[in-house]
Amino acid sequence: MANSCDKASELFAVIQRIYSIFASSPQRWKILQDNISNLTLKSLSQTRWESRVESVKAIRFQAPQLRKALLQLSKNCGDHKIKSEAKCLATYELSNYEFLLGMIIWYDVLFAINIVSKSLQSYDMCIDDTIDQLNGLLCFFQEYRENGFEKALDCAKDLALEMNVKPKFHEKRIIKRNSRYDENVANETIKTPIQLFKTDYFLYVVDKAITSLKSRFEQFNEFKNIFGFLFSMEKLKSFDENTLKKHCLNLEKSLKHDDSLDIDGLDLFHELKLLRHILHLERDTIINILNYIKKFSFFFPNAYVAYRIMLTIPVTVASAERSFSKLKLLKNYLRSTMSQERLNGLAILSIEKQLVKEIDYEIFIKEFASKNARKVNFMS
Structure with missing residues (x-):
């Protein structure tokens, strides 16, 4: 998402520059600590997702203090190169309304992704909970696409006023040219800077996130079509006999390799038909269902194999x-x-x-x- 948009890449480059200018010297880091008390600046990492949101978070909620630290560094530093870099970051980057708005948008995006990512990495995460969380994240981005930009604008205006920054986009000079006789100039619509920022930055990044979620986790939807009827006892009890039999035969077909079968679809159908009358709602989780079947695996061999295969499908790496x-x-x-x-x-x-x-x-x-x-x- 970040590499697909030039403005987003520039934003993360600025974040890395702010970290590097303080982290390369103990004296500069001391200036940073004197102005910031809560969140510490973090370096960007290519392998750890959480480092991205932590690096944005430190600037998102401490932008006025960071700018003050950069201005102090530009006055007290003896190195003219560092002095110029600090003044440039404080004056042209942290005092830029577009940078503040982009930072707020990226924090909302990365925070939502990071929560789901950390949840999927837990050792006891099952495929049914994974699908629910990914669908919830997808719904969040679809709603954020419709209403998120206006909310981000309000937050950016409040932050800009706190930092005495004009909440205004930089307008580029429009070059007018002479129109030809066959051109219809009246139908040409010129977008405002805020409309350009929304279409070329905000919508581009959010649409990239939605597309990536749908394509990267498409395999989980196939797993849901195959094993979905086993996700909960409530869902298992909701099927009529013909539908349940159809799902069992489909599972047999999916687990078939050449002439070898992992389960027998008809036997699984009869086992589940009896099992859904035996089990109660207090055992309505996949792990609890498997633990119960394990005690009587001799009587429910196909159901035992089906639940074991479903629970061994890796959610993440x-x-x-x-x-x-x-x-x-x-x-x-x-x-x-x-x-x-x-x-x-x-x-x-x-x-x-x-x-x-x-x-x-x-x-x-x-x-x-x-x-x-x-x-x-x-x-x-």
Whole structure:
């Protein structure tokens, strides 16, 4: 979204410049801390989504204090290059109404995306909750497209008045040319600067977000068409027998590979028809349904397999990324001669640390000591 629009790329470049000018010197960082008490400036990152919203947030809610810090830096700094850079950022960037408006729009966009992104990365996130959250995010952007620009304008005007900045767009000079006899000049409409900002910046970015959400997570809609009837017991009970049978046969067809079948559609239909009368609403979650079926997996083999396959569909690649992050922490430069077996063991212990905390080490220590006892009792 940011790279697709030149003005958006320029905004994030300015944010990085503001961070760099303070972070490159302890004396300059001290000036920043003297003027800012709450949020700290953050550097942009290509791999961490949260760094984007945190970097925008620090300027979004502290723009007057940041401009004051930049002006103070331009007066007290001995380096003429840094002095000129700080004065330019304070005078032409933070005092620019278009920059303030763009920053407010980007904070609203990134904040909504960041909440859903962090939620999808949780280890217990299921595909049904994922689809609901993505649909909710899509609805947010569609509503934001209709009403968000006017609200952002109001916030930008309040912020501009607080900073003594004129809430006005820079108007470009319109070059008039002589019209030809066959041109219909009366039908030509000239857009105002605010209309150009809305169409070329705001709508362009929001439409890019909506298009990306629809295309990137299109696979989840296919999963919903296949496994959707198993998402909740309430939904399972709402189907009549013909519809339920149709969904079961469709699931059998989707899980079929050559002549091998993971489930039998007709048997699954009869199992679910009985299961929806046995289960109560207090077990109306996928995990609880699977835990109940697990106790009687011999009687509901197809339902057990279907729910297990649905729950093992990965929502994100966050688990794989965490594994690579742990690998870098474990196998550092000082552990270059570590064997593969030891590395695998340490990685599993680090990744599954929640399970490791529940293990009683005394039992393993005693078992290890009994198997590796070197003293042998010959008297017996």
